[in-house]
Amino acid sequence: MAGQDGYSRERWKKYKRLVERHHFKISGEAGGLMKPYWVKTPNWLKNTLPKSLIWDMPVTQTPSVYITFDDGPHPIATPFALQQLDKYNAKATFFCVGANVERYPELFTEIKARGHAVANHTFNHLNGWKTDTSSYLDNVQIADKFIGSRAFRPPYGKLTPAQLKGLTSIENPMKIYMWDVLSADFDQKISIDECVNNVVAHIQPGSIALFHDSEKSWRLMSAALPQTLAYCAKQNWQMLALPVD
Ligand SMILES: [Zn+2]
16 A cells, blocks of 8 residues: 555555664663664655755755744753854754744744744654554644744654645644754763764755754753854855745
């Protein structure tokens, strides 16, 4: 049976198996030597999945990278990120949790006022694989009332074919942004240097890099973001917001 985007259910199953094997989620359940996530999203994974998932941006004449933040707004992490971005005249994209926008509307307004893009990350940070389709889509809709963006990133990168279809096979489809480079700023087991290296060793023109403006990621993000921005500036890369209309 054909799935969405002409991709078979077998391909989705393969993806789920691969992801489950790698514990591709923001938690501390990993065992052994393997990291529970990919720092650089492998090309074979990008190519396995439906084309409607955006992992990186086209390389333009002026080299550009796309810094993104998930899970805010947060009263400490978000103002810090905004201040750091301003230092480099960098623009970023904030994938906001609707409940946090409701709680901190002035921070949300500030993100937009500084020229950054805002995007939807569900209202309650739902795991798509543990949520039925209509509840998931309803939750995105509720978040949309607070956020008002046609860009979306699924929490944990987890989405079912039906959810993807619900978000993209509509008159005004959502752009679904995944990521190319993961800072892993949520990983309590890594050092600041490792977090910085996760990004600078892999980021390249067109990359979508992922940080978090959240409580959990504060220790690493607050140290790694300034170094990452300095690195990108030194490469003469523009730091741009993603298209969210
Ligand atoms: Zn998230």
